[in-house]
Amino acid sequence: MVVGAINDGGILYGLLAVGAGLATGLAGIGAGVGEQGIGAAVVGVVAEEPGFLGKGLFLMLLPETLIIFGLAVSLILMFAWTPFA
Amino acid sequence: MLRPVKMSRVVVAGSKDVLPPVIEKLHELRLLHIVNYNGSQPEFELGKPIGKAREHSEDLIKLRSVARYLDIKNKAPDVTYPDSQVISQLDTLLNSVGNDVTSTFERIVQIDADIKISQDQINAMRPLAALPLDLDDYYGYESVSVFVGTVASAVDADVARVSPNSKVFSGSSKNAILVAVFAPAAQASEVAAVLAEHGYSENSVPKLEGSVDSAIATLEGKIKSLEGEKGPAVKKLQDMKKQYEDMFLAADEYLSIQTQKAEAPLRFAETANAFVIDGWVPTADLAKLKSEIEGSAGGHVEVQVLDDSEAENLVEAGEDVPTKIHNPAIVRPYELITRLFAIPEYKEFDPSLLIFIFFPIFFGMILGDIGYGIMTILVLMGLKKKFRTPGWQQLINIVMIASVWSIIFGALFGEIFGPLGLWGKVIGQLPEHEIEALKAAGAYFGEGVYGPLGRLGPMGMLPMDRLATNAVLMLIGISIFIGVLHCSVGSILGIKTELNYGEKKHAYFERLPVLLFQVFFSLLLLGLILGNMALVGAGGLVIVISMVMMVMGPEGPMGLAHVPFYVSNLISYLRLLAIGLASVGLAFAANQLAFYVIMPMLSGGATESSEFTIPAVIVGTIVLTAVHFINMLLGILSPFMHPLRLHYVEMFTKFYSSHGGGVEYSPFGHVRRYLKA
Numbered sequence: 001m002v003v004g005a006i007n008d009g010g011i012l013y014g015l016l017a018v019g020a021g022l023a024t025g026l027a028g029i030g031a032g033v034g035e036q037g038i039g040a041a042v043v044g045v046v047a048e049e050p051g052f053l054g055k056g057l058f059l060m061l062l063p064e065t066l067i068i069f070g071l072a073v074s075l076i077l078m079f080a081w082t083p084f085a
Numbered sequence: 086m087l088r089p090v091k092m093s094r095v096v097v098a099g100s101k102d103v104l105p106p107v108i109e110k111l112h113e114l115r116l117l118h119i120v121n122y123n124g125s126q127p128e129f130e131l132g133k134p135i136g137k138a139r140e141h142s143e144d145l146i147k148l149r150s151v152a153r154y155l156d157i158k159n160k161a162p163d164v165t166y167p168d169s170q171v172i173s174q175l176d177t178l179l180n181s182v183g184n185d186v187t188s189t190f191e192r193i194v195q196i197d198a199d200i201k202i203s204q205d206q207i208n209a210m211r212p213l214a215a216l217p218l219d220l221d222d223y224y225g226y227e228s229v230s231v232f233v234g235t236v237a238s239a240v241d242a243d244v245a246r247v248s249p250n251s252k253v254f255s256g257s258s259k260n261a262i263l264v265a266v267f268a269p270a271a272q273a274s275e276v277a278a279v280l281a282e283h284g285y286s287e288n289s290v291p292k293l294e295g296s297v298d299s300a301i302a303t304l305e306g307k308i309k310s311l312e313g314e315k316g317p318a319v320k321k322l323q324d325m326k327k328q329y330e331d332m333f334l335a336a337d338e339y340l341s342i343q344t345q346k347a348e349a350p351l352r353f354a355e356t357a358n359a360f361v362i363d364g365w366v367p368t369a370d371l372a373k374l375k376s377e378i379e380g381s382a383g384g385h386v387e388v389q390v391l392d393d394s395e396a397e398n399l400v401e402a403g404e405d406v407p408t409k410i411h412n413p414a415i416v417r418p419y420e421l422i423t424r425l426f427a428i429p430e431y432k433e434f435d436p437s438l439l440i441f442i443f444f445p446i447f448f449g450m451i452l453g454d455i456g457y458g459i460m461t462i463l464v465l466m467g468l469k470k471k472f473r474t475p476g477w478q479q480l481i482n483i484v485m486i487a488s489v490w491s492i493i494f495g496a497l498f499g500e501i502f503g504p505l506g507l508w509g510k511v512i513g514q515l516p517e518h519e520i521e522a523l524k525a526a527g528a529y530f531g532e533g534v535y536g537p538l539g540r541l542g543p544m545g546m547l548p549m550d551r552l553a554t555n556a557v558l559m560l561i562g563i564s565i566f567i568g569v570l571h572c573s574v575g576s577i578l579g580i581k582t583e584l585n586y587g588e589k590k591h592a593y594f595e596r597l598p599v600l601l602f603q604v605f606f607s608l609l610l611l612g613l614i615l616g617n618m619a620l621v622g623a624g625g626l627v628i629v630i631s632m633v634m635m636v637m638g639p640e641g642p643m644g645l646a647h648v649p650f651y652v653s654n655l656i657s658y659l660r661l662l663a664i665g666l667a668s669v670g671l672a673f674a675a676n677q678l679a680f681y682v683i684m685p686m687l688s689g690g691a692t693e694s695s696e697f698t699i700p701a702v703i704v705g706t707i708v709l710t711a712v713h714f715i716n717m718l719l720g721i722l723s724p725f726m727h728p729l730r731l732h733y734v735e736m737f738t739k740f741y742s743s744h745g746g747g748v749e750y751s752p753f754g755h756v757r758r759y760l761k762a
Contacts, residue, residue, distance in 0.1 A: 054425035054733070061730040065657045072659050079557050 020074035027070020034063030086416070086438050087578075089431055090367045090409040092118075092750075094396040097362040097378060099386030104360055105135060108349050110381040111362075112342070115754030116370050118407040120363040122354040132350030132360060141347060144179060145340040151183045152333045154190040155326045159334070161473050166335045167761040178329065178336055186325060189318050196315045203304045203311075206291040213290065214297045215256030215263050223265070223290045230273035235261040237284035247279055248272040263288070335759035342755045349753065365407050365750070406431035409750035416441040418482035426733055427746035432585045434578045436741060440732055443571055444483070447728035449490025450567075451665045453551070454672070456502035457717050458492035461485075484725065491724075499533035499548025502713055503672030508533045508548070515540070530555050551662075551669045560662040562614075568658030569607045571731065575739030576600035582740050594638030598631040599739065602651055605631070654735045660727050668720045675712035679705040 042056035095117070099107060111117055124131050210220070213233070223231055241253045244266055251268035268276040277285075293300045354361040366374050375388040391399075400406060408431050410420060419440040429435050452458065462485060469481050501507040508514070515523075515532045523529040531550030534540055541547045549556045576599050583592035609624030611617075635644035685691055687701035697705075 054427065057729070058426065058733040058737075061726070061734060064660075064727075064730060065653050065734075068657055068660050068663060069653070071663045072656055075557065075561065075659075075663075079554050 016077050020077040023070045023073040023077065024067070025070075027067045027073075030070075031063045031066040034066065035060060038063070086412055087434050087436075089429060089433075089435055089747075090369070090411050090750075092365045092406055092409070092431065093368045093371050094391040094399065095364055095366055095371070095374070096389045096391065097364070097386060098389070099360060099382055101355070101358055101360055103382035103385040104350065106381045107362075107378060107386055108135075108346050110378055112346055112349075112754045114374060114377055115752045115756075116366050116374050117362070117364040117753050118366070118750050119349075119352050119753050120365070120404060121352045122361075122363065124354075126354070129354035129356060129361065132353040132355040134348050135350055136343075136347040138344060138347035141340050141343045144175070145337070145344060147179055147183065148333065148336055148340060151179075151186050152337065154186050155322060155329070155333070157326060157330050157333050160330075162331060162334065162759045164331045165757075165759055165761045166332065168339060171332070171335050171339045171760065174332060175336055175339070178332065182325070182329060186322065189321055189325075193315060193318050193322070196311050196318070200308050200311050200315075203308050206293070207301050207304050209289050209291055210293075210297050210301055212258045212263055212288060214301075215258055216254050216265050217256075218254060218265060219296050220290070220293045220300055221295070224292055226267075228270050230268050230270050230276070232264070232266040232268070232276065232280055232285070232287070233290050234280075234285050234287040235263055236280065236286075237261065240264055240266070240280060240283050240285075243279045243283070244268070244276055247275040251276060331759060338755070338757065338759045342760075345753075345755060364753075366752075367409060367750075405748040407750035408435075408747040410435045410437065412437050412441075415486075418479040418486070419444065421476070421479045421483065422729065422732065426737060426741070428749045429741065430747035433582050433747070434740060436578075436732070436737065439574060439736070441486075443736075444728050444732065445487040445490040446567075447661060447731060448484075448487035448724045449492075449494040450661050451724035451727065452488075452491040452668065452720050453494035453498045453665055454500040454502065454668075454720070455492050455495035456500070456507070456713075457720055458488045458495055460717060461488040461491070461721060484721065487724070497547055497549060498551050498669075499531055500551075500669070500672070503676045504550050504552055504669055505532070505673065506676045512536050528555070529553055530559070551666060552673060557662065557666070560665075561659060564658045564661040565607055565610070565655055567661065568655045568731075568735070569603055571658070571736055572603050572654055572739060573600055575736040575741075576603070579740030590639055594634050595640070595644070596739070598634040598638065598644075599647075599651055601627055601631040601634075602648070603655060606652065607655060657735055658731065660731070664723050664727055668716055668723075671716045671719075672713065675709055675716065678712065679709035683708055 038060050042052075042060050045052050046056055097107065097111075097117075122129065122131060212235075213220075223233060235258055239255070239262060241255070244251055244253050248268045251266060251272070253267075254265040256263045264280075266276060266280065291300075293303075295303075350360065352362075354363075371390060375390075378388050379386055396406075408428055410423070410429065412420060412435070416438055420437045422440050422444065423429070423435065423437045449458075452461075465481050465485050465488070469478065469485075472478070472481070495501065498504070499508045501511060509532070513534050513536055515534060520529065520532050528544060530540075530544070530546045531548055531553055533548040533550065535548065539545075546556075546559065549559070551557070551560065576596055579596040580592045580600070583589075583596055605624045605627035609621055609628065612620030612622075612624055632645060632648065635647070636642050638644045680694075684694075684697045684701045684705040687704055688697045691697055
């Protein structure tokens with residue numbers, strides 16, 4: 001029965017969706033952890049020197065790419081990779 | 086536009102006799118960016134202030150303190166005054182008006198303090214009403230110590246034990262016992278010790294007379310009369326503010342201008358009889374500056390222009406060429422984004438024009454909804470009337486231009502407040518069987534149509550439903566393509582910037598390989614997707630070549646360490662699709678929730694919209710509005726932040742600010758806001 005389910009993509013498709021969720025979710029946690037330290041430091045610097053806002057923002061947004069990586073993997077899993085087609 | 090305005094280095098030298106008219110003229114022209122003399126040459130010394138510099142600064146300090154009492158802040162001017170009127174009224178402002186304001190303000194402060202004191206006394210006396218004593222019973226003794234306060238348990242017996250002659254009064258207070266103990270001064274310390282054991286905490290007793298109740302009534306009467314006096318005083322200050330606000334701002338501006346002029350020589354070099362002013366002026370205004378200055382001093386002054394090689398030497402020696410960025414009015418709001426990061430150096434490019442081109446498109450592509458776009462514009466029009474400072478106006482203009490793009494993309498994506506929402510009802514959609522056929526053929530990009538025009542674009546892609554699989558794949562490709570384009574423009578500017586600085590090695594072996602790498606990396610990907618091996622081969626070959634060039638570059642093999650960054654740059658543009666998908670998803674969920682869950686459920690399982698009951702429609706509409714409102718707020722914030730990042734991180738790193746920020750051109754002079762020009 002399990003074999004049958006795999007053949008029609010049922011369970012595997014479910015696992016695929018779980019994997020896609022994990023990819024975005026874990027990447028999001030990673031980006032958040034990265035940004036928390038930078039964010040705190042940037043707020044500190046900007047309080048002293050408001051002119052630093054632009055550069056601070058730049059530093060703060062750097063780890064943001066991480067979540068896009070996760071999302072790219074999710075999108076590929078959900079939309080582009082079609083093992084059961 | 087893309088480059089800062091060309092500047093020329095000038096030296097103005099002349100006799101000290103003509104210094105005042107020259108300063109006057111320079112101030113009026115507002116063209117010369119003065120290079121401060123640092124006193125490094127023995128033949129020249131720093132200039133000294135001329136005219137009434139000290140008087141003006143003193144007046145300015147006085148004026149500002151009065152303005153602070155009146156709570157006058159910078160604002161858009163209602164009326165402007167000519168200089169002569171300000172001069173004639175300055176004395177009145179500083180003296181009679183100033184003194185009146187100061188004394189009224191001080192009286193208000195005094196009243197506030199008195200009210201506070203009376204209030205504190207009332208609060209201290211309230212508990213004492215529980216004791217059968219008058220206020221004058223509590224003080225005025227020589228050989229008796231008085232303890233007034235709260236204790237946790239009865240103290241009579243213990244006090245009587247250590248000091249038999251003492252007298253204890255007690256009454257109940259809020260969840261404690263209030264006591265007043267009158268003990269002989271000789272036994273004060275023993276009584277204090279006993280009281281401490283019972284958790285004594287002292288109450289202060291105001292030195293007033295009569296019964297507690299009458300004293301409180303007197304104080305309350307006093308507070309009332311003080312408040313009665315305060316009201317008119319506050320009103321008086323408000324009236325004075327209304328009457329003099331613009332005059333104060335004009336006077337402040339006048340005095341600032343006078344101080345600026347009087348202190349200007351501090352920035353010049355001087356000898357006993359002559360002065361020298363160094364500075365930069367936009368080359369286009371050079372002739373005007375020269376003729377006006379020389380005309381103002383009747384031939385006793387000389388304006389000399391340094392040729393480029395001399396100016397270059399000064400720059401080599403550490404002098405900054407000021408950057409004057411100049412853009413057409415429609416691009417100008419986007420200078421805010423440039424400035425937020427850094428002012429470009431004189432030899433660098435001013436990216437404002439590129440931001441003007443790309444930023445709104447990015448914003449529009451992410452938000453991409455006709456309904457949200459129109460709502461945003463309407464809200465911003467309201468805000469524009471309210472927030473009138475230049476900074477806010479710029480920000481609002483940025484988002485407004487971007488919202489127009491959001492409407493355009495909304496039309497391409499077939500979204501009015503979410504996909505499959507109003508679009509189908511307003512403009513129309515494909516019949517059911519055609520949708521099924523398209524889905525079966527794997528060519529389904531959405532079900533909206535442009536009315537009688539039907540579906541448009543290659544393969545009938547438009548209007549594209551962003552949640553359809555084909556559309557997601559297509560948008561992934563389009564996002565990466567936009568990324569390559571955006572990064573390439575950055576890289577090309579980077580190459581030109583390095584050449585402007587004469588850094589050929591950096592230009593050809595640091596910037597150029599990045600351009601090649603990113604363009605051919607995307608071609609390689611395209612080849613893989615299309616299964617075109619020739620494209621894959623060519624892409625691979627150029628990628629290898631570009632990596633070899635990086636190794637030959639100024640960083641050596643370490644240059645290769647940046648390769649993952651260049652790849653992630655391109656992937657980063659996926660956010661154009663991804664952030665948009667998130668907002669489409671929420672909008673879609675809002676529509677589904679309202680029309681397919683809440684309304685049918687509250688109508689007792691009705692499926693047709695005509696069967697929905699009125700309460701169901703009302704609740705559904707409230708939920709719909711709330712979710713769309715939240716989505717729109719998020720939908721303005723993230724489409725703003727993410728394109729900002731794409732510019733700062735992905736594009737600016739290719740060409741901008743690698744030589745350190747520039748110095749903004751700020752010519753000697755003053756923009757008149759409150760004074761008539």
